[in-house]
Amino acid sequence: APIFAPDLSQCGDANVPLRKSPGTNVSVHCCPPVSTNIIDFKPPRFTKTRTRQPAHLVSPDYVENFKEAIKRMKALDEKDPRSFTQQAKVHCAYCNSAYEQMGFPSQDLQVHNSWLFFPFHRLYLYFFERILGKLIDDPDFALPFWNWDDPDGMTIPDIYVDPLSPLYDAKRNPDHQPPVLVDLDYSSDKNLPRDDQIKANLCVMNSQMVHGTTTTTLFHGKEYRMGYSPDPGAGTIENGVHLSLHKWVGDPSQPLKEDMGNFYSAGYDPLFYAHHANIDRMWNLWKNGLKVPHCDFKDTDWLDSSFLFYDENANLVRARVGDCIDTKTLGYDYQQVELKWLEYEC
Numbered sequence: 037a038p039i040f041a042p043d044l045s046q047c048g049d050a051n052v053p054l055r056k057s058p059g060t061n062v063s064v065h066c067c068p069p070v071s072t073n074i075i076d077f078k079p080p081r082f083t084k085t086r087t088r089q090p091a092h093l094v095s096p097d098y099v100e101n102f103k104e105a106i107k108r109m110k111a112l113d114e115k116d117p118r119s120f121t122q123q124a125k126v127h128c129a130y131c132n133s134a135y136e137q138m139g140f141p142s143q144d145l146q147v148h149n150s151w152l153f154f155p156f157h158r159l160y161l162y163f164f165e166r167i168l169g170k171l172i173d174d175p176d177f178a179l180p181f182w183n184w185d186d187p188d189g190m191t192i193p194d195i196y197v198d199p200l201s202p203l204y205d206a207k208r209n210p211d212h213q214p215p216v217l218v219d220l221d222y223s224s225d226k227n228l229p230r231d232d233q234i235k236a237n238l239c240v241m242n243s244q245m246v247h248g249t250t251t252t253t254l255f256h257g258k259e260y261r262m263g264y265s266p267d268p269g270a271g272t273i274e275n276g277v278h279l280s281l282h283k284w285v286g287d288p289s290q291p292l293k294e295d296m297g298n299f300y301s302a303g304y305d306p307l308f309y310a311h312h313a314n315i316d317r318m319w320n321l322w323k324n325g326l327k328v329p330h331c332d333f334k335d336t337d338w339l340d341s342s343f344l345f346y347d348e349n350a351n352l353v354r355a356r357v358g359d360c361i362d363t364k365t366l367g368y369d370y371q372q373v374e375l376k377w378l379e380y381e382c
């Protein structure tokens with residue numbers, strides 16, 4: 037059976053493992069407001085496709101709109117499920133065992149390290165984007181993506197580093213500010229010369245998107261059905277560039293590498309959503325953008341897995357994996373940019 041959307045009234049404190057003392061957890065309260073009226077998601081009709089653009093290439097007008105939208109989201113009452121704080125908590129609740137599996141209270145619900153990774157984060161960003169669009173009265177608003185797979189996008193995008201901007205987050209590694217290049221295979225600082233870092237990054241991209249992902253499971257992660265223990269196994273991208281950048285951005289001097297370096301806090305950094313937009317773009321590219329097209333799972337346990345999100349009107353919505361496998365039905369797509377890693381020999 038599929039993993040069903042959780043019962044929000046059963047949400048408990050999330051557990052965040054303490055790095056320095058393994059086996060001990062800190063409790064974090066990140067449950068959403070409860071609503072008993074649940075609507076089944078139907079993709080709304082769109083007249084125009086929203087195009088997500090690379091964050092380092094957006095226009096000044098776009099940036100002003102985007103900042104205004106995030107500012108308004110941060111200004112909403114904390115109890116509003118659409119507020120920035122509540123949106124960040126969505127990630128915490130789904131990632132740090134605040135929910136149990138429906139029908140299997142002894143098993144935690146976890147959206148990482150399995151085939152739920154890509155669809156959960158796609159839907160999460162979809163609702164986040166729709167809320168922002170609503171707040172600035174622009175139904176065509178699209179999130180930017182952090183184009184870290186392109187040499188020109190391999191630093192934290194400038195729009196996120198101005199301390200006075202609502203896109204800024206103080207809890208980031210101070211040693212990784214622009215012009216320092218990202219390390220897509222990060223565990224500790226290697227301080228490679230610029231060209232070598234670019235080559236190493238393109239090589240990582242090629243192996244995690246092309247060579248290393250010949251099967252659906254290698255890309256998406258392992259199957260995770262009702263009653264299964266969490267974390268059966270992540271796909272190449274989730275385990276690779278995805279985690280590397282979380283660690284690379286988070287502040288090592290914070291107790292739990294906040295914000296990006298820990299699942300419970302990652303959503304508090306506006307950069308998280310641009311990072312995950314690029315992860316989401318990788319799913320589209322893997323399916324249709326490479327030389328060989330790939331297929332998603334056809335398994336109904338995957339397609340019928342579901343999650344709950346609050347939409348732009350603060351209604352509680354149940355969305356299935358099967359609702360999100362094509363971004364065009366969700367009304368958005370990604371701007372095409374050259375893929376320098378596609379043919380990259382390493």
Ligand code: C2O
Pocket residue numbers: 127131148157278282299302312
């Ligand atoms: Cu839900 Cu990048 O993690």
